[in-house]
Amino acid sequence: MNSLDNLRGVMRRDRVFDFMLKKTGLEVDLSHGTILYLENVTVSFDGFKAINDLNLYLDAGELRCIIGPNGAGKTTMMDIITGKTRPDRGSAFFGQNIDLLHLSEPEIAQAGIGRKFQKPTVFEFHTLFENLELSMAGDKRVWPTFRARLDGQQQDRIDDVLEIIGLQEDRKRYAGSLSHGQKQWLEIGMLLMQNPKLLLVDEPVAGMTHQEMERTAELLTSLAGEHTVVVVEHDMDFVRSIARKVTVLHQGSVLAEGSMDQVQNDPRVVEVYLGQ
Amino acid sequence: MNILNPLKQDLGGQLFLAILVVAMLLVPALNLMLPEGNPFHISTYAITLLGKYLAFALLAIAVDLAWGYLGILSLGHGAFFALGGYAMGMYLMRQIGERGVYGDPLLPDFMVFLNWDALPWFWHGFDMFWFALLMVMLAPGLLAFVFGWLAFRSRVTGVYLSIITQALTYALMLAFFRNEMGFGGNNGLTDFKDIVGFNLQDDTTRIGLFVASALMLGAGYIACRAIIVSRLGRVAVAIRDAEDRTRFVGYRVEYVKLAIFTFSAVLAGIAGALYVPQVGIINPGEFSPLNSIEIVIWVAVGGRATLYGAAAGAIMVNYGKSYFTAALPEVWLFALGALFVLVTLFLPRGVIGLLKRGGSKA
Numbered sequence: 159m160n161s162l163d164n165l166r167g168v169m170r171r172d173r174v175f176d177f178m179l180k181k182t183g184l185e186v187d188l189s190h191g192t193i194l195y196l197e198n199v200t201v202s203f204d205g206f207k208a209i210n211d212l213n214l215y216l217d218a219g220e221l222r223c224i225i226g227p228n229g230a231g232k233t234t235m236m237d238i239i240t241g242k243t244r245p246d247r248g249s250a251f252f253g254q255n256i257d258l259l260h261l262s263e264p265e266i267a268q269a270g271i272g273r274k275f276q277k278p279t280v281f282e283f284h285t286l287f288e289n290l291e292l293s294m295a296g297d298k299r300v301w302p303t304f305r306a307r308l309d310g311q312q313q314d315r316i317d318d319v320l321e322i323i324g325l326q327e328d329r330k331r332y333a334g335s336l337s338h339g340q341k342q343w344l345e346i347g348m349l350l351m352q353n354p355k356l357l358l359v360d361e362p363v364a365g366m367t368h369q370e371m372e373r374t375a376e377l378l379t380s381l382a383g384e385h386t387v388v389v390v391e392h393d394m395d396f397v398r399s400i401a402r403k404v405t406v407l408h409q410g411s412v413l414a415e416g417s418m419d420q421v422q423n424d425p426r427v428v429e430v431y432l433g434q
Numbered sequence: 435m436n437i438l439n440p441l442k443q444d445l446g447g448q449l450f451l452a453i454l455v456v457a458m459l460l461v462p463a464l465n466l467m468l469p470e471g472n473p474f475h476i477s478t479y480a481i482t483l484l485g486k487y488l489a490f491a492l493l494a495i496a497v498d499l500a501w502g503y504l505g506i507l508s509l510g511h512g513a514f515f516a517l518g519g520y521a522m523g524m525y526l527m528r529q530i531g532e533r534g535v536y537g538d539p540l541l542p543d544f545m546v547f548l549n550w551d552a553l554p555w556f557w558h559g560f561d562m563f564w565f566a567l568l569m570v571m572l573a574p575g576l577l578a579f580v581f582g583w584l585a586f587r588s589r590v591t592g593v594y595l596s597i598i599t600q601a602l603t604y605a606l607m608l609a610f611f612r613n614e615m616g617f618g619g620n621n622g623l624t625d626f627k628d629i630v631g632f633n634l635q636d637d638t639t640r641i642g643l644f645v646a647s648a649l650m651l652g653a654g655y656i657a658c659r660a661i662i663v664s665r666l667g668r669v670a671v672a673i674r675d676a677e678d679r680t681r682f683v684g685y686r687v688e689y690v691k692l693a694i695f696t697f698s699a700v701l702a703g704i705a706g707a708l709y710v711p712q713v714g715i716i717n718p719g720e721f722s723p724l725n726s727i728e729i730v731i732w733v734a735v736g737g738r739a740t741l742y743g744a745a746a747g748a749i750m751v752n753y754g755k756s757y758f759t760a761a762l763p764e765v766w767l768f769a770l771g772a773l774f775v776l777v778t779l780f781l782p783r784g785v786i787g788l789l790k791r792g793g794s795k796a
Binding site: 264298 | 668672675676681682684685687693
């Protein structure tokens with residue numbers, strides 16, 4: 159069965175001899191309008207199937223919310239996309255041409271997938287400006303990093319991003335002194351500095367006040383279009399306020415997909431999740 | 435680029451280097467110009483002691499670069515120090531020539547004693563000073579590179595990494611104790627006569643070694659500063675504080691660690707090479723895990739992640755050690771242990787942290 163799969167992989171008509179192509183440094187090909195393909199992905203930890211035959215497709219430029227009860231496999235799915243966890247089976251393609259399963263985490267980040275962690279993770283002993291500087295897209299090998307100097311254009315870019323996340327007043331502050339909500343924004347700003355095509359945002363409003371939540375909703379909706387944004391969130395009000403298309407995960411696979419109203423009225427969804 | 439650029443906005447570092455330059459000029463002057471009876475005269479013995487402290491300070495800076503800025507708590511830096519020391523020791527052994535006890539023109543005494551009839555292959559080339567200097571950097575650098583490559587690629591971090599660095603230095607100690615290794619067994623290398631033609635017992639040679647140690651300490655400090663103020667240095671701190679984040683931002687964390695760890699090991703090797711001619715011996719005891727832990731204590735006492743704090747800590751603790759081991763030898767280990775406990779409990783940022791806090795209040 160495995161060898162048959164391999165054969166099919168080689169024989170796919172849109173990707174003839176793709177094993178001869180180089181794996182890194184590719185510009186993502188979005189000619190078909192789909193930015194992410196997860197197909198038949200399965201991961202198990204000690205026999206427990208965290209992801210079970212998952213199929214998920216994302217259109218370029220969309221804002222997708224992913225919801226699901228605890229243990230539905232949301233974070234594991236992000237781990238697979240960003241290269242932290244390797245699936246037992248299945249395939250994961252970024253655009254038409256980049257096979258995510260062959261790349262390491264830094265390579266995937268360089269290819270254009272940015273990820274915000276569940277717990278806000280910023281460089282606490284660096285200023286906001288430095289946080290963004292370090293995240294900036296560019297040559298990140300050791301020697302070029304040692305020799306790197308900021309030019310005017312790059313400084314402008316950092317200032318732009320500081321403005322987008324609304325923290326331009328705080329550029330000289332240490333990231334460790336920010337509030338929880340501000341750290342979340344800074345982390346989103348760090349993702350933006352990487353010029354990603356796809357943003358994976360894990361629980362962006364956890365621990366935020368209502369006002370902060372509204373600003374985050376504005377921020378994320380403004381990013382969609384130019385970027386593809388995937389938001390994993392528990393807070394239903396927040397999801398309702400930004401969602402155009404919602405995917406419900408349950409026990410490691412997709413249970414329902416559609417607009418918020420469709421999903422909410424789906425009896426299966428009500429049963430496993432919303433009705434509880 | 436001006437080589438002093440890395441010192442901008444580093445007041446402590448400027449002060450540290452200024453003191454170092456003054457000491458480098460003043461100490462030899464006080465030794466050479468004043469007669470022995472004068473109260474300000476500095477004896478040659480004291481100069482050698484100071485030179486030894488400076489070599490330790492360089493070693494402490496190397497450890498601080500890896501620990502304070504990159505978050506790698508190495509409990510095996512003594513191994514790199516000792517390897518640099520052995521490389522220098524091998525050069526000094528080859529310089530003895532026919533003046534050894536057995537008078538063999540080629541073989542060092544311990545080889546004659548073991549009835550060896552030829553020089554082992556790895557002793558070739560050490561009759562040349564430049565080759566020895568190369569090995570002083572290459573041997574620890576290569577070991578750190580291979581060790582780091584294996585450890586960082588498998589993402590060994592934290593306590594586990596510290597434990598295997600400790601195992602590394604312990605393994606090397608056991609290996610160097612064996613006579614068959616060809617490094618003099620448990621006696622090590624000693625009985626040195628001269629270095630690049632200068633007699634090691636001469637006062638002027640000792641002053642030269644002191645000045646060389648001071649120069650290397652200054653150069654090492656500036657080199658570490660250059661790394662820290664660069665973007666690479668900021669990436670290092672980022673790795674220390676949030677390794678996963680750094681990886682997902684797109685940096686090859688293992689390569690950054692490997693580069694800085696290897697550089698740190700090379701510095702430690704240079705420190706070892708300065709140490710050996712001043713104390714006149716190198717033996718496997720230098721690989722002892724205890725030594726490596728002591729280095730970490732120096733850095734903790736002085737203050738982590740400042741570099742000059744590490745250097746100051748090394749000098750202070752070693753001065754205390756010289757004093758105590760002479761005055762109250764049985765107390766020293768207890769004092770060292772108590773010092774570490776007290777610093778961890780009350781001075782998490784070391785003596786430098788205390789001074790800084792006092793300074794900002796005033």
